[in-house]
Amino acid sequence: MTRTLTRQENYRLRRALYNWMRFAYYFHGDLPRPSLSFPLGNDVRLNQLRALPNSELGELRDLWRTVEDIVELEICPSIANVRIGADFELSEKDVAQIGWGERAENRIVVSTVTKLSPEELLHYLDNRHKFTKQRLIQDIRQRHPQIESDMNSLTVALACVNRERWLHMLVTFPAYQPSTGGLYLPIYTRTMGQYRGGILNWDDPAIEAECAAVGEMTGLGLDWRPEPRSRAILQPGLLDP
DSSP states (O other), rough: OOOOOHHHHHHHHHHHHHHHHHHHHHHHHHSOOOOOOOTTTTTTTHHHHSSSSSHHHHHHHHHEEEEEEEHIIIOOOHHHOOOOOOSSSOHHHHHHHSSSHHHHHHHHHHHHTTTTTTHHHHHHHHHHHGOOOHHHHHHHHHTTTTTGGGGSHHHHHHHHHHHHHHHHOOOOOOOOTTTSSSSSSTTEOOGOOEEETTOOOOOOOHHHHHHHHHHHOOOTOOOOOOOOOOBBBBOOOOOOO
């Protein structure tokens, strides 16, 4: 079942796009990286997300997961997804020429391609029928010669801030049991195809009351002091598995 977004949902989508574009501009584009390591501790990438309230963090994570799914399924499908989506039998050679690696390789490819700006990803999505795999690789490398130097850091940063807030909620509300039955911060769910929360309305007064009780946690863990510890370096990116 499909429907158009409500006025409030459109507003949340635009806000999530802005937060993604801001993160992508500073940490996924051609500017120098604040660190070559995973975003941990007092990393500026985490602090940018820590400054967001739970509602905006949930919107961003909801959008980001959708972006990752689109890149994985439509722009850079794995070899397995090419086999599943083919309308006719393909040889192993043909599948390898179309698909972007097996499972582990494809995850690295998707993490590399998702560093592109929203405008660029939309361009490649709308024009995917015009690009062979090799032509797309050449086009991306021409636009961004250093894109394979690392992978996106937004996925890891979102997971870190999500865990911080979840642990804080367990300490602050020890008797609190969310009706969603599991980890739900940032607040949205895709359980069993029920897409609610995040950008979409919950349409459930009980869950909305739980969200209000937890609060927004804006600025939780925010710390701009230098991070002295050494950390694991981000893995290099990959376009041509």
